Amino acid sequence: MNKTLNRRDFIKTTSATTIGVVTVASGITLTTFASTNKVPVTNEKRWGMLIDTNKLTEADIDGMVSACQKEQGWGSELHSTGSQKPGWIKKVKVKDKATGKVSNLALMCQHCEEPPCVDVCPTNASMKREDGIVLVDKHLCIGCRYCMMACPYDARSFVHETLSNQKEHMPRGKGTVESCTMCVHKVDKGEVPACVTSVNSDAVIFGDLYDASSKINQTLKTVQSAQIRADLNLNTGVRYSGI
Amino acid sequence: MSNIRFEQIEGKSLGFYILVAGLGILVLAALGSVYYMEHHGHFVTGMSNRIVWGMPHVFALFLIVAASGALNVASISSVFNKKLYKPLSRLSGLVALSLLAGGLMVLVLDLGRPDRLIVAMTEYNFKSIFAWNIILYNGFFVVVAVYLWMMFERRMNKFSRKAGLVAFGWRLILTTGTGSIFGFLVVRQAYDAVIMAPMFIIMSFAFGLAFFILILMASYQWTNRPLGDAMVNRLSSLLGVFVAAVMYFVAVHHLGNLYLAENTGVENFILFDGGIYTKLFWYGQIILGGLIPMALIYHPVTKGNRSMLGLASVLIIIGGLIQLYVIIIGGQAYPMELFPGKEILEGYGGVAQYSASLPEISLGIGGVALAIIAVTFLVKFLAFLPESLADDVTGPHHKS
Numbered sequence: 326m327n328k329t330l331n332r333r334d335f336i337k338t339t340s341a342t343t344i345g346v347v348t349v350a351s352g353i354t355l356t357t358f359a360s361t362n363k364v365p366v367t368n369e370k371r372w373g374m375l376i377d378t379n380k381l382t383e384a385d386i387d388g389m390v391s392a393c394q395k396e397q398g399w400g401s402e403l404h405s406t407g408s409q410k411p412g413w414i415k416k417v418k419v420k421d422k423a424t425g426k427v428s429n430l431a432l433m434c435q436h437c438e439e440p441p442c443v444d445v446c447p448t449n450a451s452m453k454r455e456d457g458i459v460l461v462d463k464h465l466c467i468g469c470r471y472c473m474m475a476c477p478y479d480a481r482s483f484v485h486e487t488l489s490n491q492k493e494h495m496p497r498g499k500g501t502v503e504s505c506t507m508c509v510h511k512v513d514k515g516e517v518p519a520c521v522t523s524v525n526s527d528a529v530i531f532g533d534l535y536d537a538s539s540k541i542n543q544t545l546k547t548v549q550s551a552q553i554r555a556d557l558n559l560n561t562g563v564r565y566s567g568i
Numbered sequence: 569m570s571n572i573r574f575e576q577i578e579g580k581s582l583g584f585y586i587l588v589a590g591l592g593i594l595v596l597a598a599l600g601s602v603y604y605m606e607h608h609g610h611f612v613t614g615m616s617n618r619i620v621w622g623m624p625h626v627f628a629l630f631l632i633v634a635a636s637g638a639l640n641v642a643s644i645s646s647v648f649n650k651k652l653y654k655p656l657s658r659l660s661g662l663v664a665l666s667l668l669a670g671g672l673m674v675l676v677l678d679l680g681r682p683d684r685l686i687v688a689m690t691e692y693n694f695k696s697i698f699a700w701n702i703i704l705y706n707g708f709f710v711v712v713a714v715y716l717w718m719m720f721e722r723r724m725n726k727f728s729r730k731a732g733l734v735a736f737g738w739r740l741i742l743t744t745g746t747g748s749i750f751g752f753l754v755v756r757q758a759y760d761a762v763i764m765a766p767m768f769i770i771m772s773f774a775f776g777l778a779f780f781i782l783i784l785m786a787s788y789q790w791t792n793r794p795l796g797d798a799m800v801n802r803l804s805s806l807l808g809v810f811v812a813a814v815m816y817f818v819a820v821h822h823l824g825n826l827y828l829a830e831n832t833g834v835e836n837f838i839l840f841d842g843g844i845y846t847k848l849f850w851y852g853q854i855i856l857g858g859l860i861p862m863a864l865i866y867h868p869v870t871k872g873n874r875s876m877l878g879l880a881s882v883l884i885i886i887g888g889l890i891q892l893y894v895i896i897i898g899g900q901a902y903p904m905e906l907f908p909g910k911e912i913l914e915g916y917g918g919v920a921q922y923s924a925s926l927p928e929i930s931l932g933i934g935g936v937a938l939a940i941i942a943v944t945f946l947v948k949f950l951a952f953l954p955e956s957l958a959d960d961v962t963g964p965h966h967k968s
Contacts, residue, residue, distance in 0.1 A: 402611075408920065409610070416915050419910040419911065419913065420910060441755065445696050446696055448691040448699075450691075466684075467680065467684045468681045469680070469688075470620040479617075483615075486609035500606075554906065556908070
């Protein structure tokens with residue numbers, strides 16, 4: 326039986342074909358994208374950092390700040406005032422009120438296990454990866470700045486102006502919030518954060534807190550260390566000794 | 569109350585057009601400011617990484633808080649069955665919605681990415697009080713709009729009391745949410761207090777009623793409609809009680825904080841040695857926004873005088889803005905306790921500096937203008953205002 330193709334049949338056939346192609350293609354695409362991430366991020370690791378303030382010199386901290394700026398491309402904002410410029414990592418000098426002991430340390434996002442910034446973010450832009458790294462999804466951030474109000478470490482910055490010459494791995498955007506990413510782009514490739522590399526001593530140790538064979542795990546078992554604002558029970562990924 | 573007739577205003581006088589034009593210019597100035605801030609980025613504002621919420625937030629939260637309070641007059645009528653206030657219910661709902669619209673306009677346009685409003689409406693983190701507030705604000709529009717419909721539509725009148733009850737409950741939760749934005753910020757010494765939620769509720773009662781009284785008196789004066797003393801005096805007494813209640817909560821908040829050693833620093837800052845913030849607290853919030861309005865409302869010489877009640881309402885609004893300035897900006901200016909027991913010599917600390925830029929102030933005022941322009945237009949197109957609130961119309965019920 327020879328049936329001519331009317332308009333209805335044509336639409337039916339082409340729609341079915343289109344849906345089929347789209348379904349298969351999207352499946353292929355998803356598989357392709359997924360396969361690029363060979364090692365999925367799991368909660369079997371917890372990335373952390375131990376900063377020994379007795380070993381860390383002021384020059385070391387300056388070097389850490391510069392390395393972070395160079396790696397992530399912040400700090401060359403033209404219009405922002407001093408208090409508007411971003412500060413992903415900063416040098417802090419503290420004096421014990423009772424003993425007068427002065428300590429220098431590098432302060433950045435502490436990558437909390439219970440991050441207040443993630444709790445308060447209305448759009449889920451502030452998020453914590455399974456391996457403990459706390460990040461901002463630049464596509465979801467609406468720039469409400471509530472996370473900055475909630476962060477106990479003054480670790481987050483708001484981008485106050487239009488930016489140019491950004492790093493490919495770190496898209497930053499006017500009107501969104503940003504902070505230390507623990508150089509997640511390097512960590513995912515098996516490297517260590519830029520600030521850690523810049524220090525020539527073992528004043529800063531980076532690694533997997535859960536891995537019993539890691540240097541950071543072994544060191545933390547033997548030295549006295551502290552979390553900043555430990556009273557808040559945030560279980561920070563960044564630890565300090567000597568303060 | 570069958571003898572109450574609601575009627576639109578004519579809205580054809582020169583004064584009406586001058587008012588609308590004036591408010592329109594303020595709204596346009598606000599939009600121009602937004603374009604300027606959005607185009608350049610927030611570096612043109614006084615805000616920084618320490619003072620992240622500036623003058624626009626002061627206005628936005630003030631208007632949002634006042635919005636929920638403006639609904640109180642309707643609630644007193646519907647929920648507590650006070651017949652005197654029934655003729656005012658429609659206007660009360662209108663002022664509430666208008667103030668909320670003005671507040672939200674300011675809040676949204678001060679976002680770093682106002683163009684991503686759709687993200688805020690589609691991506692919810694239900695752990696965030698901010699996300700709850702987005703739902704509460706949008707819900708308030710729906711709840712109050714339905715409530716107004718029940719009041720306007722004769723066939724639906726029988727449901728208006730129930731709708732009023734829902735609206736009353738909603739506004740209480742809404743202001744609890746707004747206060748909790750601060751109350752749950754445990755790391756900031758100035759906030760972190762559960763009392764913030766009830767304090768914001770009582771602040772809303774006072775600010776909202778002050779706005780309502782001004783709008784009521786102005787609209788009756790400018791349209792030559794009778795407004796009796798029974799109504800005005802009752803509202804005046806209510807306003808006085810609300811202002812006293814705000815002062816009580818402020819006193820409990822600060823005295824409670826002084827008792828806790830960890831908060832003595834920030835209390836000293838606000839109450840004694842905080843420079844501009846201390847001055848604003850005592851002269852602006854307490855004297856100008858609290859004691860003087862109470863004196864104007866209760867002193868035998870000024871009691872019952874409408875100009876004095878108008879002045880008291882204006883002072884309560886100014887005092888309310890100052891109160892939110894002290895809470896929001898002062899609370900951020902005082903440094904967080906990053907290292908308890910240690911003094912920070914470099915890298916963080918000290919009192920953060922802030923001075924509001926003109927575009928920030930303009931955006932905030934634009935929100936107020938939007939609220940008033942909305943009321944002005946809608947009373948022209950819908951019958952929100954009773955044609956008379958003279959004592960012989962409202963009088964028979966004023967004791968109930």
